[in-house]
Amino acid sequence: MNEIKNALTDYAEEFTSGESDVLRELREHCNAHYEDKAMLSGFFQGRVLATFSRMIRPKVVLEIGTYLGYSALCFAEGLADGGKVITLDVQEDTNKVARSFVERTEFAKAIEFHLGNAVDIIPTLPETFDLVFIDADKPNYSNYYNLVFDKVRPGGFIIADNVLWSGKVLEADKDENAQALHDFNQMVQGDSRVSNVLLPIRDGLMVVHKN
Numbered sequence: 001m002n003e004i005k006n007a008l009t010d011y012a013e014e015f016t017s018g019e020s021d022v023l024r025e026l027r028e029h030c031n032a033h034y035e036d037k038a039m040l041s042g043f044f045q046g047r048v049l050a051t052f053s054r055m056i057r058p059k060v061v062l063e064i065g066t067y068l069g070y071s072a073l074c075f076a077e078g079l080a081d082g083g084k085v086i087t088l089d090v091q092e093d094t095n096k097v098a099r100s101f102v103e104r105t106e107f108a109k110a111i112e113f114h115l116g117n118a119v120d121i122i123p124t125l126p127e128t129f130d131l132v133f134i135d136a137d138k139p140n141y142s143n144y145y146n147l148v149f150d151k152v153r154p155g156g157f158i159i160a161d162n163v164l165w166s167g168k169v170l171e172a173d174k175d176e177n178a179q180a181l182h183d184f185n186q187m188v189q190g191d192s193r194v195s196n197v198l199l200p201i202r203d204g205l206m207v208v209h210k211n
């Protein structure tokens with residue numbers, strides 16, 4: 001079963017448009033130098049996020065969890081003219097690397113970095129968001145959703161990564177992260193203000209459309 005799944009994943013990647021040279025270099029840099037390399041969205045999910053962005057054509061994207069800037073660059077591909085990606089992270093070292101890669105692209109001026117705790121930063125942001133990507137500390141997913149909700153325009157989207165948590169959301173005895181993600185999924189599913197779909201792509205993407 002896993003063999004077929006792996007072969008189909010390879011097939012899907014083979015019939016998916018390529019990423020930019022800078023994105024490929026960033027992925028390779030991450031694989032070569034970072035132990036927590038699984039944090040980066042990766043090729044296929046990156047193309048999915050870029051495609052969502054190209055479909056939505058957002059003016060303002062908020063990303064919670066920059067890491068090395070891979071997904072921020074993917075979202076930037078779909079920005080409307082004059083649009084921007086605001087990306088938040090607490091880690092200074094990875095932020096420096098993210099900035100250095102972003103500076104080499106046409107999106108250098110379109111990606112705005114904020115360093116600090118997202119819980120503190122979000123309430124200070126005056127913008128209205130067309131698209132929010134939640135991809136930071138898992139216990140705060142529900143907090144992030146509630147903090148951003150009123151700042152998302154009607155018709156806007158919230159996308160949350162890792163909502164299947166390597167299948168651990170199914171376990172009876174869930175660890176803290178799995179429980180937080182399961183609680184988040186339940187909260188979204190029970191929210192009458194939205195339509196949502198949980199896509200089993202990579203580690204699970206919850207895509208939420210604000211009515």
Ligand SMILES: C[S@@+](CC[C@H](N)C(=O)[O-])C[C@H]1O[C@@H](n2cnc3c(N)ncnc32)[C@H](O)[C@@H]1O
Pocket residue numbers: 039040041042064065066067068069070071072088089090091094116117118119135136137
């Ligand atoms: C999974 S990585 C983000 C990956 C990136 N979005 C991508 O797809 O390439 C999660 C990031 O969230 C950051 N993070 C964790 N807790 C945070 C917090 N409270 N505020 C802001 N960023 C946080 C971590 O430092 C880490 O870089």
